[in-house]
Amino acid sequence: LKSMDQYTPYWRNLIFKLRQFFHGTGTHLTYDVMPDVVMNNSLWPYLDYISISAYMPLTLFKYSSVEQLQRGWNQHLDLLEKWLREKYPKKLVLFAEAGFMSLAGASQRPWDWKMYAGESEQEQADCMRASLLELPKRKWLKGAYYWRWTLQENYPLFNYDYYTPYKKKAEGVIREFWLLN
Numbered sequence: 001l002k003s004m005d006q007y008t009p010y011w012r013n014l015i016f017k018l019r020q021f022f023h024g025t026g027t028h029l030t031y032d033v034m035p036d037v038v039m040n041n042s043l044w045p046y047l048d049y050i051s052i053s054a055y056m057p058l059t060l061f062k063y064s065s066v067e068q069l070q071r072g073w074n075q076h077l078d079l080l081e082k083w084l085r086e087k088y089p090k091k092l093v094l095f096a097e098a099g100f101m102s103l104a105g106a107s108q109r110p111w112d113w114k115m116y117a118g119e120s121e122q123e124q125a126d127c128m129r130a131s132l133l134e135l136p137k138r139k140w141l142k143g144a145y146y147w148r149w150t151l152q153e154n155y156p157l158f159n160y161d162y163y164t165p166y167k168k169k170a171e172g173v174i175r176e177f178w179l180l181n
Contacts, residue, residue, distance in 0.1 A: 008042050015046045032096040034111075035076070039083050044091065049142060050084075053097040055111035058127065062105055062117075069107055069130035077138055084140055095135075095144035100127035101162035102170070113163070125169035132177045146174075 015029060022029075030051035031043050038052050058064070058072030084091065100106045102124040105117040110127070128146075135141055150164045165171040 005040075005042070011043055012046055015043070030094060030096070038080070039087075044088055048092075049094045050088065050091050051094045051096045052080075053111075054095040054144065055097070055099070057109060058107040058130065060108065062108065063123075064107055064126070066126050066129050066133070069127055070134050072107070073130055073134040077134065077141075081138065081140065091140075092142040093138075093140055094142045097147045098131065098144045099147035099163050100124045100170070102165075102168055103162055106162075119162075121169040124165065125173050128165065128170040128173045132173065136181075 011031070018029060028048040030047050030049040031041070032051040032053055033041055034053050035056050038050065041050075044050055054076075056072075056076045058069045061068070064072075080093065084093065100110050100123070101113070101115070102119060102121045103115060103117055104120040104123055105115060106120070106123050107127050109115055131144070135144055146165070148161070148163045149166055150161045165174060
């Protein structure tokens with residue numbers, strides 16, 4: 001999305017036009033970016049939320065504890081929070097995409113859907129646990145949409161969808177957190 005900067009006038013005009021037709025309670029506009037460009041987007045003043053595809057590396061190590069993964073989240077979240085306080089103190093953030101594959105190394109490169117380093121449902125579950133422990137603590141975070149929940153039966157071309165928590169350990173982590181909260 002870095003190359004989209006040249007279209008800023010077009011996007012501002014589109015936002016203005018959309019607001020003429022869609023307004024009122026429950027109508028919010030945002031624009032989703034990758035973490036490496038979030039702090040350089042000139043459209044945030046015109047939008048309701050700052051939206052990020054939150055595929056951020058949580059660790060440098062192949063095998064990490066939940067506590068290490070939590071520290072990884074907090075490094076990113078603290079940096080984002082500092083930037084928000086300085087630039088957009090009244091804006092909320094939406095993680096329009098977040099997720100982890102059930103592969104070894106997913107905590108290192110969660111965006112890399114082509115990576116294959118051996119299956120690891122435990123790493124996906126640990127990453128999910130770390131995110132569910134840390135993200136709710138941030139009052140400026142409106143919410144997170146986790147990519148991707150597919151039902152295996154609906155995708156016969158794939159033997160295994162690595163991002164989905166469906167029928168994996170990560171599904172149990174999600175269920176546990178939702179039942180507690």
